[in-house]
Amino acid sequence: MTGDIDRVRIGNASGFYGDRFSAVREMLTGGELDYLTGDYLAELTMLILGRDRLKDPEAGYAKTFLRQMQECLGLAVERGVKIVTNAGGLNPAGLAARLTDLAASLDVDVAISYIDGDNLIERADEFGFDNPVSANAYLGAFGIKAALDAGADVVVTGRVTDASLTVGPAASYFGWGPEDLDALAGAVVAGHIIECGAQATGGNYAFFTELDMSRPLGFPIAEVAADGSSVITKHADTGGGVTVGTVTAQLLYEITGPRYLNPDVTARMDSVHLVQDGTDRVAVSGVRGEAPPRNLKVSLNRLAGFRNEMDLILTGLDIEAKAQLVAGQLQSALENPPAELTFTLARIDHPDADTEEAASAVLRCVARDTDPTRVGRELSSAVVGLALASYPGFAATTPPTAASPYGIYEAGYVDAEAVTHRVNHSDGSVEEIPPSPMRTDVLPPLPAHDSSAGPVEFGPTVSAPLGRIAGARSGDKGGGANVGVWVRSAQEFAWLDAYLDTALLRKLLPEAADLEIHRHRLPNLYALNFVIDGLLGRGVADNVRFDPQAKGLGEWLRSRVVEIPQSFVDDLR
Template sequence: MLRIGNASGFYGDRFSAFREMLTGGPLDVLTGDYLAELTMLILARDRLKDPQLGYAKTFLRQMEECLGLAVDRGVRIVVNAGGLNPARLAEALDELAGKQGIAVRVGHVTGDDLLPRAEEFGLPTGLLAANAYLGAWGIAECLRAGAEIVVTGRVTDAALVAGPAAAHFGWGPQDLDALAGAVIAGHVLECGAQATGGNYAFFREHDVTTPGFPIAEIQADGSSVITKHPGTGGAVTTETVTAQLLYETGGARYAGPDVTARLDTVRLDQVGPDRVRISGVRGEAPPPALKVGLNRIGGWRNEVVFVLTGLDIDAKAALVQAQLEHALDPRPAELSWTLARTDHPDADTEEAASALLRLVVKDRDQRVVGRAVSTAAVELGLASYPGFHLTALPGPGAPYGVFEAAFVDARTVPHTAVLPDGTHRTVPPAMTTGELTPVEPPPPPQQLTAGPTRRAPLGLVAGARSGDKGGDANLGVWARSEPGWRWLAHTLTVQKIRELLPEAAGLQIERHLFPNLRAVNFTVTGLLGEGVAAQARFDPQAKALGEWLRARHLDIPEALL
């Protein structure tokens, strides 16, 4: 068995988690995931200011506290904190170890940065970053060569777990089922406390004040048990694990550079308190292309929020919208108005009597979204609706980023493991690949026997977890019981999603059934516009999309309630 823990789900996660995981119980490997689509843009802007930057500085500070502890306990560290500059982070770790008088072997993985070759690959111009998603084998090579710390750039999140497992158990590229099992375990671990009760639909059932971070006990066949250190907060149940399995996934084929894992084969079993077994995962050959994350500056953005209080909210919103748009000269390329009716009738506080009207403007020219918008808004201060005021004075505008995905032939991307002794070892691409094709949808379960229904929120009988993939939103919904699944699978259709979530009504929606998980998974194409960095939507990462759905009312069988 190999015990792999996680201590970071994003750049900015709980700083103390590394120490907590190292001191909370036995571990063989401790991983940290720092990279997301938005993070790559942040690191790219760091690198523009200083070519020596471009990595997650938080990790280096964590190692200042914990390097000696990890070495003393024999825990290997595997993180993607290298970001856009893994070589420099590896150097900084060597320097840190020297200052602390600690002997430690550091390896790193490179090859993902395609920005210097953007023209060769036919990628768009004006990019700040272009990084291919590499797999697990560079990590495995470094560990096999004795590395105690491995830092990578852009690898798949699950590679942080699959790499150590492959190195420990001696797997090769042909061990697809074992690799797929490790990839699924890695997907569960990658977002930290989201697997142990964080951001969990039924959070009131557990003490999630300070949830612990997850651990995967991986076996030689790729199966695993998800758990956490004893005495830590949160919970590990089949439902907390289901929630994370559905997060930012699509159909049955979960593709990566090493293996395509079949989500429809995953089986979950509660085998003890805070212990969930993952088994039965099948693996298939990976696709021949690697995903490449592209980050660029999309233009300039500004925002003004008007406070509307008391009576005639809609008329007040219409007045100020007409006034401001008349005053804008030149007019920004994009204007988006959103009225949030947070007001309550006969409210006992002024804030509770107020609604918020939000204007977001975008343009390629900073002046058009900056001073022009700010001046137009401020000049209305004594000439608009009664009670006019803003949440804050508008600023000069700020650049916004755009994330896009491209795909390139995996054989054209160098994947290099830099071993602790400085040797560069080339990692070959997968020899056997397979094109991704849709899986034949499984038959729905037998429909629940008709009976009396009651109008109630969906969230009384179903959980949900949602997130972003570029401009698309992912929305996973699971039933809490077998009868609930029989009702959910027939009720929550694409058309019903369009009815319950009107913002998605005109968008392309894909639906996938996962009977083993009693879950329905949706992808809503284009809901998030140009992605999180563009801030096109009130909830730009669709984090709360699932909770909105759970709050919608529909006719639910009384037998389930």
């Protein structure tokens, strides 16, 4: 290993299945590392892998990782970097076997272990799960620790929490046990920061114009200390940047309230302190840990039916009337109408436009049914059949297509005692990892913050987009969405906290007007986090919303015009 006894360097080279292929090599050659992690799994990915495995029982893992290892496994061993990845997906044993064959063909001496036991699909009836395609419990980090303690060079997992990919190496390096809650919580926070790859180094960042975006963004590194504190950084001579802002943005990504539950510890997000510690270095400290929950979360995906969609272009005058005409014609033309037929009109047209595209709107038609024949060629043919018999300027951007299956995600929960967390060591031995002895059903209550602190005077105001002073990061949480909003000073946060309550958020985001919204304060980060229940229906794969993963929700919020104190706007000049 290249690290010293005080700090271990854990890099991440993948934030999702499909991330930059070259990142593994870039991370291995760009500077010193002790461990390299790769996160390939998401709720939607588990559904995709589940469908793959229905077709081929030997599939179910992230094939990209295998190709990356063909290129870089020898390099990792040469540089003394251990690999930890959840690319095993629904078939960690299969990926480990393929990696073993690959290592032999490359003549690379490497010890490969894999973690399983998360896959509960064969026990779905026992737990009362409703016919899922996949059912995977989120395991913790101590299986990874055990594999590394036993000398593994590569650890392949199935569904573990994203942060566990970082917690496991840190726990192994420093010898942490289940009782080291503050250290574990610090590593969970570090893992959450780096798990989404370049999102921590400027990717999808509200204030991207302040960073060097002219080169490919570097991937993040967490330098974790023995007490769980860390410094987030990246390799030199890479694009992007690591600032308090970029780290704050990622901390707010896809979380709920101040408590961030993991199988090994509950991390208190309201205890996190961030300090700029030099160029592209942010120190993370003060993280408090509490007992983990008794139950494990379970990722449940199941096929919900079939869908088809067509996009129609409406140009010029009478857009609303044109949309109404073609929607009515299509409904009348379908002899066997689908169970759900949804029309969404996106008014992206401009009056008196100087290009045809700028004068056009888009009407999106989405059909869903459990019977594929009702949303297949009949729908596409009905749309095409109106080409010469509907509104003036009729045009479609999608060709006739067959129906495609779609799924829905749900969260389930099972007692950790009911799940066998298993380490399959490289020597063939098997070790079972017991649940944390620190688990609890009850944590001390947190103060409620459902509304703002009340009116505060900040002097004259000016009408301006919220994003002039505030950043935001948003994402999907099953059928809900979160949007974290942060500012950059204590005074700005005092204003934001007093000003942006749930009532105002409903006005600024009318799509959420009738939905339940939870508001959480994170004063140490100068941030508020809102969780909007039901915004995404039954989840990403099922949702027909324009932005099905709510990735742009925060940017929409930033674009809304509000009354900002004049002094804050003046400070930007």
